[in-house]
Amino acid sequence: MTNNLNNSYDVIIVGGGHNGLVCAGYLAKAGKNVLMLEAQSQVGGAAITDKLIGGKKVSSCAHFLNQLSPRVSNDLNLASHGLKLSASNISTIALDLAGNHMHLNKTSVKGGNVSNSDADNYKKFMTLMHEYAGTLGFMIDIAPIDIFNLDWDDKVAAMKLGWKFRFSLGAEKMSEFLRMIGMNIRDVLDDEFDNELLKGALSFDAVLGTYTGPYSPGNFLTFLYRIASGNSGAVDIPKGGMGAVTAAMSSAAKANGVEIRTGSRVKSINVDNCAVTGVTLENGEVFNAKIVASNANMKTTVLDMVGPRHFEADFVKRVGDIRMRGAAAKIHIALNDVPEFSGLARGDLINRLVIAPTQNDVERAFNHVKYGEVSTSPMMEISIPSLVDSSLAEDGHVLSATVQYAPYDLKGGWTKKARADFLEVCISRIAEYAPNIREKIEYAELITPNDMEDRYGLIGGNWHHGELTLDQMLMLRPVPEASQYQLPLDGMYICGAGAHPGGGVMGAAGRNAALEIIKGKTK
Ligand SMILES: Cc1cc2nc3c(=O)[nH]c(=O)nc-3n(C[C@H](O)[C@H](O)[C@H](O)COP(=O)(O)OP(=O)(O)OC[C@H]3O[C@@H](n4cnc5c(N)ncnc54)[C@H](O)[C@@H]3O)c2cc1C
Structure with a gap:
């Protein structure tokens, strides 16, 4: 006691x-x-949530x-x-340079020149993914089975797992699941869809937070993980x-x-x-x-x-x-007003904005980190939470973006110049979609993978x-x-x-x- x-x-x-x-x-x-x-x-x-500048605050990682x-x-x-x-179940908007953006929800997709056949396939594909995710979700919520030292709980879990795979999913879906589980996301998406913007956005979900590109083996599983955890993959913004x-x-x-x-x-x-x-x-x-x-x-x-x-x-x-290789950086921007994204209404900007035009673009962006370089044309997940939460910015707004890819072991190190250069690359990348963003910026900062290790112990x-x-x-x-x-x-x-x-x-x-x-x- x-x-x-x-x-x-x-x-x-x-x-x-x-x-x-x-x-x-x-x-x-x-x-x-x-x-x-x-x-x-x-x-x-x-x-x-950390202080950014003045009265503005952001979610740090x-x-x-x-x-x-x-x-x-x-x-x-x-x-x-x-x-x-402050917002729940928001959509993902895959940004398109020509302003023909794609809106993705749980099982529906529109815009971005998506064909009827891709839209139908998206519905079928995502419905199946949610079924798989349900089975995987069972495994997320329990300790893994101890294969060296099976106790009664392990035996029960193994039986439940077997039951879920074989009987809840059924033989056909189980065999398809086993076929796909070790695949890379690119091969999976190429089998299903034609639209490049759709495949780019979905492949980004598989590689987010990982040290992989769409061609890397096994990241179909990380794609499923996103849906298997939480509330069926619904994306929320906490107040x-x-x-x-x-x-x-x-x-x-x-x-x-x-x-x-x-x-x-x-x-x-x-x-x-x-x-x-x-x-x-x-x-x-x-x-x-x-x-x-x-x-x-x-x-x-x-x-x-x-x-x-x-x-x-x-x-x-x-x-x-x-x-434990990290490949994501984060940028935080204090804005005096919301930038205009070509082709999007202000109300759309509360959604999750993704820059990942094609799977090849994501893979090319990944190539750099393998050689200790930053992506010259990075992929991003952008949030402007102050649109629905004024507690983060009494006046103006804050934007945060997770940026891929930036290596931990940058060739030449993360010097002041290397940081400034990459921050500039990231801002230029957003400016391709929001041309007036520079006029709105009060302050911007970059958090590198090394900063994440130093500040948060993320080795x-x-x-x-x-x-x-x-x-x-x-x-x-x-x-x-x-x-x-x-x-x-x-x-x-x-x-x-x-x-x-x-x-x-x-x-x-x-x-x-x-x-x-x-x-x-x-x-
Ligand atoms: C850039 C970035 C973006 C992300 N985006 C998302 C996102 O949008 N959504 C999402 O769900 N996840 C996201 N993640 C992932 C998520 O933040 C982490 O996976 C999660 O927070 C890890 O939580 P944890 O409690 O396991 O570990 P941590 O949050 O790392 O906590 C470990 C704690 O241990 C403390 N500690 C370490 N050593 C010691 C010591 N010697 N003595 C005392 N204390 C110690 C640390 O200070 C820290 O507080 C993101 C991560 C990053 C880096």
């Missing part, structure tokens, strides 16, 4: 990203005495809420803790930016009794006799607990905080080998804490020995995006980890 006079807790959570907050909330709800230690001055990790688990939202009652949406989501999670955690300390960087996770005993902060303070769950990156956790000497050499090697700038590729997913994530959130060390767990099911503001990793901790299965 708890004895805070000795700085003792049931569980210590290292890191207050959204997954850490969710994990803490579930554990506290289950009666555990939980301490959360966050290095930064605020919780939220890569899901915060994540800007759209499209993956949050409805179960997490309901269980923690986030609405009663202040979570509100107050992404920081409002994590503020609600923090409020829920505190209401359940979690003690949260910010500005508390954990230096080491302490181990005695092959079991975790607690943590030591950089300032030397020690906190005790028999269970520690880390929301920090897996490499940071194992190699820096616990230390390799507490694990088998093979395990340490596998952790060191986890690929390599990878927003999933480890690339989402077939060999690093499901029971192989982050490495097979830790796929059920527990590391091969008594009392040591992970609860962040580096674990199954990966990144995106889902809360699923945090929830799944909490349920495993509560279950108390030992390795």
Whole structure:
């Protein structure tokens, strides 16, 4: 039981990203005495709202809420803790240089010269994708099956999974799913559609946040993941930016009794006799607990905080080998007014605006990062949230764009000049669609993958804490020995995006980890 006079807790959570907050909330709800230690001055990790300039604010990394688990939202009652949406279920608009833009919704598409046959195929294709996503969604919400150490829960999960694939989907759809699962998105889309703008926009969804282009194997699965998580892929804009989501999670955690300390960087996770005993902060303070769950990156956790000497050499090697290459940058622009996008009404601009004209354009943009260069003609996902949320900009507006591709290891480094040059490339790219944007800009900033590592601890700038590729997913994530959130060390767990099911503001990793901790299965 708890004895805070000795700085003792049931569980210590290292890191207050959204997954850490969710994990803490579930554990506290289950009666555990939980301490959360966050290095930064605020919780939220890569899901915060930050000051841009003057009274203007932006969502720093994540800007759209499209993956949050409805179960997490309901269980923690986030609405009663202040979570509100300023726009829900917005469309994606694939921008076209000639102004013939395409509007994409769950199963309907219009504009962009889409033919009747492509529009019909889109409906059929997306309906099937939502069926597949339903099956995949079941796997997102549970710990991966432990193939080395099958317990009763694993056997039940395996049976349910088999049932869902074979009987809910049916033999024909299951065989089609198995055919497609390892494919690249380009081959899948080329089999289905003719319209280049449609294929460009859909392929962008498969590569967003990854180190892949449409031709890279296996990213049909990342395409499905987007739909499988959250509310069937619906895209929302949280009121107050992404920081409002994590503020609600923090409020829920505190209401359940979690003690949260910010500005508390954990230096080491302490181990005695092959079991975790607690943590030591950089300032030397020690906190005790028999269970520690880390929301920090897996490499940071194992190699820096616990230390390799507490694990088998093979395990340490596998952790060191986890690929974590980031290829997305972010730009934030303070505007004195909304720029005009040729062919779009002001009311359209609240939607998710995507620049990805063709699959080949996306692939060409990706080519650069392989050689340590930035894309000369980058792809983008743009949001102007202040159109529906004046709390982000009392006067004027803010625009944020996730930009692909920018490498972590830029040839010559991210010098002041390299940053200014790439920011200029990005603004010029938006100006192709919104010619008067330059007149409206008050201030603009670029966040590189290196900044993401420095500011938010996203090693390599990878927003999933480890690339989402077939060999690093499901029971192989982050490495097979830790796929059920527990590391091969008594009392040591992970609860962040580096674990199954990966990144995106889902809360699923945090929830799944909490349920495993509560279950108390030992390795
Ligand atoms: C540019 C960009 C755009 C994105 N866009 C979207 C989007 O639109 N929608 C979406 O859903 N997702 C998006 N994402 C992904 C999403 O932001 C992340 O996957 C998610 O926030 C990860 O959450 P997490 O809680 O697992 O980890 P993190 O948010 O990384 O949290 C980890 C926490 O641990 C703390 N920490 C680390 N080390 C220590 C230590 N030693 N001591 C104490 N604390 C420590 C960190 O400070 C941090 O707060 C985007 C990411 C990026 C980078």
